[in-house]
Amino acid sequence: MAAARTLNMSEPETPPAPSCSQLFWIFTRIALTSFGGGLSGWLLREFVQNRKWMTQEEFLNGLSISQALPGVNVKNMAVWIGYRLLGWRGAIIGFVGIIVPPAIVIVLLGTLFSSLSRYPLTHVALTGAAAAAVGLSLSMGITAARALPRNAFPIAIMAATFVAVALLHWPLFWVVLAAGFVSVAYAYARAG
Amino acid sequence: MSDNPHTSLLLSLLAVFAPLSLVTIGGGQSAIADINRQVVDVHQWMTQAQFVDAFAISRMAPGPGSLLVTLIGWQVAGFWGAVVSTVAIFGPTTFLIYAVAHLWSRNSGARWKRALETGLRPVAAGMILAATYVLLQAIDGGWFARAVAFASTATLLWTRVNPLLLIGAGVAIFIALHAMSLV
Numbered sequence: 034m035a036a037a038r039t040l041n042m043s044e045p046e047t048p049p050a051p052s053c054s055q056l057f058w059i060f061t062r063i064a065l066t067s068f069g070g071g072l073s074g075w076l077l078r079e080f081v082q083n084r085k086w087m088t089q090e091e092f093l094n095g096l097s098i099s100q101a102l103p104g105v106n107v108k109n110m111a112v113w114i115g116y117r118l119l120g121w122r123g124a125i126i127g128f129v130g131i132i133v134p135p136a137i138v139i140v141l142l143g144t145l146f147s148s149l150s151r152y153p154l155t156h157v158a159l160t161g162a163a164a165a166a167v168g169l170s171l172s173m174g175i176t177a178a179r180a181l182p183r184n185a186f187p188i189a190i191m192a193a194t195f196v197a198v199a200l201l202h203w204p205l206f207w208v209v210l211a212a213g214f215v216s217v218a219y220a221y222a223r224a225g
Numbered sequence: 226m227s228d229n230p231h232t233s234l235l236l237s238l239l240a241v242f243a244p245l246s247l248v249t250i251g252g253g254q255s256a257i258a259d260i261n262r263q264v265v266d267v268h269q270w271m272t273q274a275q276f277v278d279a280f281a282i283s284r285m286a287p288g289p290g291s292l293l294v295t296l297i298g299w300q301v302a303g304f305w306g307a308v309v310s311t312v313a314i315f316g317p318t319t320f321l322i323y324a325v326a327h328l329w330s331r332n333s334g335a336r337w338k339r340a341l342e343t344g345l346r347p348v349a350a351g352m353i354l355a356a357t358y359v360l361l362q363a364i365d366g367g368w369f370a371r372a373v374a375f376a377s378t379a380t381l382l383w384t385r386v387n388p389l390l391l392i393g394a395g396v397a398i399f400i401a402l403h404a405m406s407l408v
Contacts, residue, residue, distance in 0.1 A: 064287060064288045065287050066388075066389055067287050073353075075388060078381075097346045098322075098342075099322065101345050101349070102322055104246065104315070105289045105290075107289050108322075112322045113326050116323065116326040117330075124326065131288070132288075132289070134288070135292055136295045136307065136311050138286055138287060139283060139288065139293075139295055140295065143299060143300065154400065154403065157400060159285045160364065160399055161399025162392045163364055163370075164366060164369075164370035164371075164374045164395050165374070165391045165395025166377075166392055166395070167357060167370075168375075168380070168388075168391060169388055170353065171354075171357045172381040174350060174354040174356075176382075177349060180350075181346060182343075187346065187347040190348060191347040191348070191350045192351065194351025194352055195352075195358070198351070198356075199355035208352075209352070212347075212351070213345055213348050217345065218344070220343040220344035221336065221344070224336050
């Protein structure tokens, strides 16, 4: 699968697919440096903007599906990206790379926590890190919103989803089901 | 490796977390309340205070927030507890996304795929913005934190700077504010 991709030299914009170890280290690095969430923002930056292994279009499609399916989004996204780039091996690499290293870290942090939490500066520093990390989520959200077609319907769906989840605190499952159903049905009807 | 009580504990961890993995739509947040109820009220593996501590650690640790479950498994049943809980919360849905990714790579059903892709985009955008809004509400540090968050957002949108530098800057700003007794 990797070979088939590298043979496609007609598009000079697309660099050759990554190697397994390269992919593993990227997922591991992102998993270990993503404080305060916003992992999909990191993934977008790495895979689309820096390495250009996927288009923004492909990335946002995968992200939408990852969000609509059950399962932690970023794990879904890592499996999706891994599969796209390196087939089943990439999917396994995505899963292991995004889960195992931070799982080890959280256990270590849990054991260290009692000694760390004695210093108030720890909490202050983590708050600063978390505040800056919100930028990753927000810039991801703005990128996704700006990529929508400039039509009333998708924008209304986005606004309704936001209001239902953020302000009304409706259960995500039903919001995704209802908004997803209406929106996909509309898109299907228009595609015909 | 383990005696019988331990094995049955591992099986209960699996039985609690594997079904919960299926309700983690749109991120792990939706499952937290259920995890709390199961771990503290139903099974009494932890006290409420222990659970809140574990939750705080999962917020400050890097990686997916659902690793909270790994930490619970570790504290309840050691190494194998951590392994079993992690597999239970992340495993089942991985097969689902794998199957969908596989279907997507084939060329059949183009109209449905396009409809799903374009139809789910606005829902995803709304969910990401809502999650960000909730994060902004929950964060300590008031308007200083919000100012750092917005500055970081603008920098990420308009420059190619490494996000780690921004996080380092956030830490430095908050330590400076703390030194001036502002936070």
